[in-house]
Amino acid sequence: MMDPTLAEMGNHLSDAMKILETIKHLKAFLILFLFLYFSDSGQDVVSILQLVQNLMHGDDDQQGHRMQYVGEQGHMALLGHSLAAYISVLERERLRKLTTRILSDTTLWLCRLFRYENGSAYYHEDDREGLVKMCRLAINTHYEDYATEGFTLLSSKHPVIYQSAACRPGLGQHLCSQLGLPLSSLCIVPCNTMFGSLHQMDVALLDKLIRDDRESGKLPLLLIANAGTPGAGHTDKLSRLKELCVQYNMWLHVEGVNLATLVLGQVSSTVTAATKCDSITLTPGPWLGLPAVPAVTLYRHEDPALSLAAGLTSSQPVEKLRALPLWLSLQYLGHDGILQRIKHASQCFETPSPPSVFSQDNSAQCRDHFLTNDGVDVVELEDEGTCVRFSPLMTAAALGTQENDVAALVEKLGEMIPVLSCTLRFRQDFKDEVLQKASLSYIEDQSWPGLGGVRYEARTTDLDEDKRQYRVERINSDLLKKLMELDTDLYFSDGPEFCEEKNCIFIGMATEDLDVAELVETIVSIGRDIEESGKLFENMTEVVRRGIQEAEQQLQKANEEKLMEEGVLRQIPLVGSVLNWFSPVQASVKGRTFNLAEGQKLFRRHGAGSDSVSDTSSVSQLEESFRETAHVQAIDAEEAEVPQEHHVHIVAEMALSDQRVPEGQETESVDTLR
Numbered sequence: 001m002m003d004p005t006l007a008e009m010g011n012h013l014s015d016a017m018k019i020l021e022t023i024k025h026l027k028a029f030l031i032l033f034l035f036l037y038f039s040d041s042g043q044d045v046v047s048i049l050q051l052v053q054n055l056m057h058g059d060d061d062q063q064g065h066r067m068q069y070v071g072e073q074g075h076m077a078l079l080g081h082s083l084a085a086y087i088s089v090l091e092r093e094r095l096r097k098l099t100t101r102i103l104s105d106t107t108l109w110l111c112r113l114f115r116y117e118n119g120s121a122y123y124h125e126d127d128r129e130g131l132v133k134m135c136r137l138a139i140n141t142h143y144e145d146y147a148t149e150g151f152t153l154l155s156s157k158h159p160v161i162y163q164s165a166a167c168r169p170g171l172g173q174h175l176c177s178q179l180g181l182p183l184s185s186l187c188i189v190p191c192n193t194m195f196g197s198l199h200q201m202d203v204a205l206l207d208k209l210i211r212d213d214r215e216s217g218k219l220p221l222l223l224i225a226n227a228g229t230p231g232a233g234h235t236d237k238l239s240r241l242k243e244l245c246v247q248y249n250m251w252l253h254v255e256g257v258n259l260a261t262l263v264l265g266q267v268s269s270t271v272t273a274a275t276k277c278d279s280i281t282l283t284p285g286p287w288l289g290l291p292a293v294p295a296v297t298l299y300r301h302e303d304p305a306l307s308l309a310a311g312l313t314s315s316q317p318v319e320k321l322r323a324l325p326l327w328l329s330l331q332y333l334g335h336d337g338i339l340q341r342i343k344h345a346s347q348c349f350e351t352p353s354p355p356s357v358f359s360q361d362n363s364a365q366c367r368d369h370f371l372t373n374d375g376v377d378v379v380e381l382e383d384e385g386t387c388v389r390f391s392p393l394m395t396a397a398a399l400g401t402q403e404n405d406v407a408a409l410v411e412k413l414g415e416m417i418p419v420l421s422c423t424l425r426f427r428q429d430f431k432d433e434v435l436q437k438a439s440l441s442y443i444e445d446q447s448w449p450g451l452g453g454v455r456y457e458a459r460t461t462d463l464d465e466d467k468r469q470y471r472v473e474r475i476n477s478d479l480l481k482k483l484m485e486l487d488t489d490l491y492f493s494d495g496p497e498f499c500e501e502k503n504c505i506f507i508g509m510a511t512e513d514l515d516v517a518e519l520v521e522t523i524v525s526i527g528r529d530i531e532e533s534g535k536l537f538e539n540m541t542e543v544v545r546r547g548i549q550e551a552e553q554q555l556q557k558a559n560e561e562k563l564m565e566e567g568v569l570r571q572i573p574l575v576g577s578v579l580n581w582f583s584p585v586q587a588s589v590k591g592r593t594f595n596l597a598e599g600q601k602l603f604r605r606h607g608a609g610s611d612s613v614s615d616t617s618s619v620s621q622l623e624e625s626f627r628e629t630a631h632v633q634a635i636d637a638e639e640a641e642v643p644q645e646h647h648v649h650i651v652a653e654m655a656l657s658d659q660r661v662p663e664g665q666e667t668e669s670v671d672t673l674r
Contacts, residue, residue: 130297
């Protein structure tokens with residue numbers, strides 16, 4: 001049984017570590033608090049900028065991530081925000097003329113670049129806001145009295161918004177929330193299951209859904225199509241969808257990364273069809289590597305009053321300044337610069353669809369093993385499962401991706417895919433082997449890209465929960481250290497950063513030659529050795545503790561006997577010395593020994609042993625006293641069963657202070673014992 005004092009110390013240490021971790025996480029908050037606090041006299045610019053820098057970089061441990069590359073074109077975009085603040089203080093007429101020029105120039109350039117003739121533009125920070133405005137425009141178009149009657153008109157003819165199942169998650173719910181429509185107004189159109197791509201909208205099924213809604217008295221309002229689905233980068237059949245929308249008088253909105261390729265000389269006909277749609281949403285910021293520039297929705301509509309009612313135009317000049325960062329950046333890049341960046345990104349992978357997807361069967365198995373800061377991320381697809389996606393059109397310009405980066409990615413894929421395949425194949429075998437061991441628990445964590453996790457469980461049942469948890473924590477901590485010292489290619493860790501399970505050991509990826517059974521048996525063997533050695537240490541601790549308690553009791557008893565034998569007068573310093581001089585006390589020096597291995601029957605050997613307690617004498621001659629102890633042990637060896645190599649003696653000297661032994665009596669004392 002472990003000393004409660006040691007367990008308490010362990011608990012205090014664990015609490016101290018948690019406190020230190022909490023202080024570390026509060027560091028950013030404290031910096032923010034100091035920044036927000038301001039004195040009556042104010043602060044100088046240098047101090048304020050230093051605080052901002054601290055907030056930007058945060059903890060040094062979080063650095064090392066690849067940041068967006070900000071070239072001169074990026075600095076132009078950032079400059080636009082500062083200029084917008086200065087321009088906003090101009091006198092009203094001059095401000096109106098300047099903002100009108102900026103807005104008209106930017107809209108004209110974008111319409112020409114992306115082949116969208118006779119279009120208007122709406123600039124917005126949230127890339128979903130443009131679609132919200134298009135829905136409002138469609139509602140105002142179909143419901144003539146909507147501006148005065150409001151939502152009472154919608155109850156008579158329920159509007160319906162259609163979107164592909166491959167659209168980005170949460171888009172339809174966001175629309176209903178912003179428009180005040182019930183979720184029943186949203187219709188999810190499945191993708192093709194029999195013919196065509198699995199990621200393209202099923203046009204025949206869409207036609208049937210629209211006809212059913214019309215027959216039930218509903219109003220088909222708007223269709224959201226994709227020119228590059230968020231997951232796999234596929235483009236819907238936009239030409240056929242446009243025909244369907246014209247047939248049923250619906251608004252067709254298109255979004256997606258493939259719209260960036262409209263600036264190229266040679267464009268796929270499926271993407272070119274987007275230029276005939278009612279509206280498209282562009283995100284030039286990631287496509288061109290421009291920080292903090294707005295998204296743009298290009299649309300066609302002939303009634304300015306309805307556009308104003310939908311919130312697409314504003315009489316406030318300051319709102320028109322949203323286009324200023326983009327206006328500056330487009331002028332800096334020019335047509336050739338824009339073309340070069342889009343062309344470079346689209347050529348990073350020569351595939352029919354710019355985003356490239358590599359499928360994996362298990363959730364997040366390769367998230368931590370690819371260049372997640374270099375344009376690679378993990379996506380969930382309905383049919384393929386979890387996949388690794390590389391979308392250079394969205395990342396290459398911002399990160400400065402070059403051909404050698406793509407080559408490194410391909411090389412990394414070539415190295416990791418065989419290892420991933422072996423690991424996935426061995427995961428179930430590893431789980432089965434662990435479940436067969438009574439001393440191991442299998443830890444399930446889908447975010448861990450390796451074989452899995454285990455925990456060595458303490459087999460002792462006579463401990464309370466706190467002490468048992470402490471023992472489990474210590475065993476698994478020591479077990480992890482031992483496994484990491486082994487000469488193996490396997491990687492051992494205490495698990496993911498946010499793993500809910502504690503006191504676990506996680507095993508990394510496996511190669512083809514891994515013997516799973518031998519691995520599990522090794523874990524059990526090492527864990528058992530650690531557990532047994534820990535029990536020995538705890539037993540020794542208990543023996544020492546009991547021995548110390550016994551020694552203290554014996555010392556207390558000896559002091560009481562001394563008081564009874566010598567009397568009270570001998571305890572007085574001056575008087576006692578005089579009495580001891582004239583009438584010395586005739587007493588022998590006694591000692592006690594105790595066996596550290598006492599009670600450990602698991603490790604005993606028959607045929608050898610010694611007594612656990614014996615008397616010794618002669619305080620001044622330490623070597624003689626040990627020889628005397630060994631002599632007494634040899635006499636009593638026939639009655640003892642403790643192995644000699646585990647028999648440790650600790651002599652507690654109990655010599656009385658202020659006691660004088662006359663010369664010549666030491667030998668007599670030893671002879672008496674003999």
